[in-house]
Amino acid sequence: MEILYKSTRSENETVTASQAILKGLASDGGLFVPTSIPKLNASIEELAKMDYKETAYTVMKEFFTDFTEEELRNCINRAYDSKFDTEEIAPLVKAEGAYYLELFHGSTIAFKDMALSILPHLLTTSAKKNNVKNEIVILTATSGDTGKAALAGFADVEGTRIVVFYPKGGVSPIQEKQMVTQKGDNTFVVGINGNFDQAQSGVKAIFGDKELEKEMAEAGFQFSSANSINIGRLVPQVVYYVYAYAKLYANGEIADGEKMNVVVPTGNFGNILAAYYAKNMGLPIDKLICASNDNKVLYDFFATGTYDKNREFILTTSPSMDILISSNLERLIYKIAGADSAKNKELMAALATEGKYDITDDMKAELNDFYGNYATEAETAEVIKAIYDATGYVIDTHTAVAASVFNKYSKETGDTNKTVIASTASPFKFTRSVMNAIDAKYDSMGDFELVDELSKIGNVTVPNAIEEIRNANILHDTVCEVEDMQKVVKKFLGMN
Numbered sequence: 001m002e003i004l005y006k007s008t009r010s011e012n013e014t015v016t017a018s019q020a021i022l023k024g025l026a027s028d029g030g031l032f033v034p035t036s037i038p039k040l041n042a043s044i045e046e047l048a049k050m051d052y053k054e055t056a057y058t059v060m061k062e063f064f065t066d067f068t069e070e071e072l073r074n075c076i077n078r079a080y081d082s083k084f085d086t087e088e089i090a091p092l093v094k095a096e097g098a099y100y101l102e103l104f105h106g107s108t109i110a111f112k113d114m115a116l117s118i119l120p121h122l123l124t125t126s127a128k129k130n131n132v133k134n135e136i137v138i139l140t141a142t143s144g145d146t147g148k149a150a151l152a153g154f155a156d157v158e159g160t161r162i163v164v165f166y167p168k169g170g171v172s173p174i175q176e177k178q179m180v181t182q183k184g185d186n187t188f189v190v191g192i193n194g195n196f197d198q199a200q201s202g203v204k205a206i207f208g209d210k211e212l213e214k215e216m217a218e219a220g221f222q223f224s225s226a227n228s229i230n231i232g233r234l235v236p237q238v239v240y241y242v243y244a245y246a247k248l249y250a251n252g253e254i255a256d257g258e259k260m261n262v263v264v265p266t267g268n269f270g271n272i273l274a275a276y277y278a279k280n281m282g283l284p285i286d287k288l289i290c291a292s293n294d295n296k297v298l299y300d301f302f303a304t305g306t307y308d309k310n311r312e313f314i315l316t317t318s319p320s321m322d323i324l325i326s327s328n329l330e331r332l333i334y335k336i337a338g339a340d341s342a343k344n345k346e347l348m349a350a351l352a353t354e355g356k357y358d359i360t361d362d363m364k365a366e367l368n369d370f371y372g373n374y375a376t377e378a379e380t381a382e383v384i385k386a387i388y389d390a391t392g393y394v395i396d397t398h399t400a401v402a403a404s405v406f407n408k409y410s411k412e413t414g415d416t417n418k419t420v421i422a423s424t425a426s427p428f429k430f431t432r433s434v435m436n437a438i439d440a441k442y443d444s445m446g447d448f449e450l451v452d453e454l455s456k457i458g459n460v461t462v463p464n465a466i467e468e469i470r471n472a473n474i475l476h477d478t479v480c481e482v483e484d485m486q487k488v489v490k491k492f493l494g495m496n
């Protein structure tokens with residue numbers, strides 16, 4: 001069955017999968033959603049025998065129906081290869097009553113690699129399919145993690161260039177070093193004298209500049225986005241939930257059809273939405289447990305039916321979840337409104353003008369699949385230490401938020417379903433917070449000293465991503481003012 005994509009905000013734009021991937025965002029500002037969620041077309045016995053790539057093909061072919069088998073398999077083969085440090089790609093580790101699905105074995109050791117390693121290939125394939133001759137220029141503003149994962153994904157991918165803007169002085173030293181040492185002739189990393197919001201607004205302004213768009217087209221370029229609202233990032237994330245269930249079954253941990261719960265440390269709501277799509281495809285998932293840090297706008301939403309971003313923005317030790325507008329939630333709102341784009345549009349307009357909206361009681365009743373809770377900074381640190389003391393397994397701060405919420409959920413409900421916790425980053429990415437949680441004495445050590453100490457106490461080798469930056473050369477040193485961002489992009493493209 002062919003799956004088409006439509007906007008969450010109107011009825012008049014229907015596109016193919018490859019067109020949705022190319023466009024990223026619908027013209028009316030809405031997000032692309034499949035007109036129906038396809039069913040998983042494989043038995044558990046079949047899934048249990050598949051490796052990650054085969055599982056990826058089985059899931060993605062149902063969503064990306066205008067790709068040929070050869071096209072899709074090519075994308076998958078180029079994405080899930082030796083960039084990952086394990087052939088399993090996403091291993092499951094059992095610890096303290098749950099299964100940790102490690103999504104951090106890619107080149108930047110955070111779960112964004114799961115989708116950003118395939119997006120460049122989906123995008124270039126989509127360009128070919130739609131006879132786009134221009135070179136695709138990816139523009140991204142980053143507060144740290146997305147920038148590096150996008151750079152790693154697009155580096156040296158033919159037919160693409162990538163420009164990443166980050167706030168100079170606004171990212172961690174390790175994050176900055178990861179970006180400014182990025183190799184690849186088609187990559188360009190720029191620090192701006194401003195904060196993340198200014199970087200983001202600057203990028204949006206460049207995207208919206210019609211005059212520039214014309215100039216770009218004449219020079220043979222067009223912009224695209226690697227943002228997490230692209231359907232080409234969402235669908236690859238459905239894969240690992242299917243893979244995790246099949247692994248539990250293959251290992252004799254779960255019976256055919258027995259339901260599992262999943263816990264997801266959540267920011268932009270992309271990862272947990274992928275789990276919801278997996279459930280809607282027919283995967284036996286019971287509860288979708290949404291874990292937040294102190295920025296608990298989603299917890300409040302699930303508890304009250306009111307989404308309200310008017311609150312203090314809190315900086316936490318799980319920075320990739322420090323977010324007050326969870327963009328991908330719009331896809332869920334649209335669905336629980338009964339695929340009513342007018343209703344969704346009304347709520348999103350309220351969010352834009354008043355910073356809040358209320359859903360109806362009927363919509364709230366559709367949220368029974370979800371459970372929301374949050375972990376404070378102290379609870380996050382406590383659970384890192386507790387799991388380490390009990391098992392020797394070291395988890396990162398984001399994963400710890402999920403582990404803490406899992407404990408709260410279990411206590412509150414007595415639910416004994418098998419539970420998969422999405423483990424979204426390697427502890428090596430947030431070494432200082434992780435080590436401080438285990439013992440305050442580590443605070444006096446230097447960054448790389450801490451890395452070696454973590455390797456020792458956790459009995460894990462230092463990931464390549466960290467070894468690489470220890471002695472890497474700085475390859476990008478451009479810094480610019482916010483108002484010069486456009487000029488800098490044109491210069492990089494050789495346009496002036």
Ligand SMILES: *Cc1c(COP(=O)(O)O)cnc(C)c1O
Binds near residue numbers: 110112265270
């Ligand atoms: C991006 C990110 C998250 C949040 O994922 P969403 O899909 O935005 O909800 C959680 N943990 C880590 C480490 C991340 O990088």
